[in-house]
Amino acid sequence: MTGRSLARGLAGIVALLIGVALFEIVQAPVVDAIGGPRGLDAILDRIPPALQAFTRTRPEFMAISGLAGYLSLGFTHPLYLTLCASAIVGFAARSLAGEMERGTVQLALARPVSRTQLYLSRTFGVLVISVVLAAVGPLGLIAGYRWAQPVGEFSISHLVPMAFGSLALFLAIGGLALLGSAAASSAGRVLGWGLAVFVLMYFVDYFAGIWSFLKPVEFLSLFDYYDPTTSLVVGSVDSQNLLVLGLVGLAGWAAGLAVFANRDFPT
Secondary structure, eight states, X not given: OHHHHHHHTHHHHHHHHHHHXXXXXXXXXXXXXXXXXXXXXXXXXXXXXXXXXXXXXXXXXXXXXXXXXXXXXXXXXXXHHXXXXXXXXXXXXXXXXXXXXXXXXXXXHTSSOOHHHHHHHHHHHHHHHHHHHHHHHHHHHHHHHHHHOOSSOOOGGGHHHHXXXXXXXXXXXXXXHHHHHXXXXXXXXXXXXXXHHHXXXXXXXXXXXXXXXXXXXXXXXXXGGOOHHHHHHHSOOOHHHHHHHHHHHHHHHHHHHHHXXXXXXXX
């Protein structure tokens, strides 16, 4: 069942994966073309504080973190995160709410398949997409780094803890997306609301540092627990962040299972 659900949207998923890989491949060549960390320092000094917050950059921190800090911007960029979230939320929306909208879920359940088994197959699909996304970004960065070989120190091994942090974020998004898809009856509604919540969380996290009004609610954003820059610079990932993201994903998944197992399907 998982294979069939993945195959239905395979072209779109592959396109998003290619987009993620290409986006990370160009990071190192861009840094090298600008003049390495020194050239980027001069550019960041001219960026207003609000835009620095939007890209999660601070010139003083970037000067200390060096090449690793600059390359980490590829994993906090809105485009990268939007591509990844679209792949996860899109699959969850299409494989549950979308099938209820089309009425095909009844065909699957007409066979000796329980609602729990159907939901678990979609869960495994979210897991597969999340793992691939967490891997393809670092692999793209490695390819671009070996191609351009920009000036500066960067340990490729630090991509491993960063990938685990990314995977935790993707699974948290996936758990919440499964909950939304289990409760809704329209794939478009799940995708729209899911991406809207994603953008809101991004806004809260990235502007809480310069807008005190948002500081009290910053902890509600998943991105408050996502720190690829520290992982790439230091080579470790905060276990507390992994725990929070894991619990959010698990709670969303469990709530989605309860909703899907007990809801009435549209006719």
